[in-house]
Amino acid sequence: MTVIENQRFDEERALYGKKNLTVKHCQFDGPADGESAFKECENIKVEDTFLNLRYPFWHDHSLQICNAQMTENCRAALWYSDHIVIKDTQMHGIKALRECDDVIIENCDIQSPEFGWMTKNIVMKDTKAVSEYFMMRAQNLRFVNVEFKGKYSFQYMKNAYFENCVFDTKDAFWHSEDVWVRNSVIKGEYLAWYSKGLVLENCKIIGTQPLCYCEGLKLIDCEMIDTDLCFEKSKVNATIVNEVESIKNPLDGIIEVPAVKEIIQDDPTSKGKILIRS
Structure with a gap:
């Protein structure tokens, strides 16, 4: 797998369509305020990363997120994606998960109105959530x-x-x-x-x-x-x-x-x- 470490991204579709990628200790934030960083990606690992931009994970397949921080600005973070594992992660943007399939969430902090709509096959363990x-x-x-x-x-x-x-x-x-x-x-x-x-x-x-x-x-x-x-x-x-x-x-x-x-x-x-x- 290709590994990207210690970088900052703020442009539109920064890593669009990437496959077999590990992202560590990165920040998705900045003045360009770009959306959809990981759109239409496959086999992606995101570790120890700060996400402060909108719509980062749409139409993705095989996604692992560990020890990440999704802020209030990281709205609609995961939509239309499948085969997802999220662990030890803060999910604080509205509508953080929607119309996804095959999702495991463990030891996470969720503060996200309208979370999980129309999602299928989800396992959630050892997690705290605040939502409407x-x-x-x-x-x-x-x-x-x-x-x-x-x-x-x-x-x-x-x-x-x-x-x-x-x-x-x-x-x-x-x-x-x-x-x-x-x-x-x-x-x-x-x-x-x-x-x-x-x-x-x-x-x-x-x-x-x-x-x-x-x-x-x-x-x-x-x-x-x-x-x-x-x-x-x-x-x-x-x-x-x-x-x-x-x-x-x-x-x-x-x-x-x-x-x-x-x-x-x-x-x-x-x-x-x-x-x-x-």
Whole structure:
């Protein structure tokens, strides 16, 4: 591989179309303010590098990024690319990842609104993220030890697995399909409305009006804290380990719970059963 070290680039399409290239200790910054540094490249490694210009990695194939810094100015950093590994990297530009395929992200710091839209086959581990509309319409996700804070996360996504995660997020998982969350904490309002095939196992769920208008919803040994007006119009089977604030008009299924402060069943079309177990 060709190696480029200790250089500064600021021109338009600085390394356009390059193949089999390693870039180390470089800076993409300067008065020319050029865009699209690595556009349409293949087999690229970027290490210990500062990126302060727009759209650096578009239409790339086989990309490794390690210990890099993408600033707020590095907007829309990775689009339409595939076979990507990103480790120990700061991703602080808006829309940092979109319509990519086969992505591994490990030990990264993400502060990027609209991150991950329509991306497929993404693994994320040991990472912290702050975003809005995070991972919208993404498919085939596997997250382990991820901390997320923001709004409107995981909407319209399909086929996802989450384990040992902490999510502080409003309106998470709306319209999502076939999602399994294990051993995690989910805090926020209006969790997972209109979802299909959502499974929550050994999770802590915190916040008002969760899990309404769901189909195929399943809770396994979950704790629900400050969760009032739960399960409205949902088809649900649930085992809950603590007292719940209130349950309202579940459409179908069985909810097993040790206690409920208030049960609201004032809709004759809602046939869900609530079993109070001692």
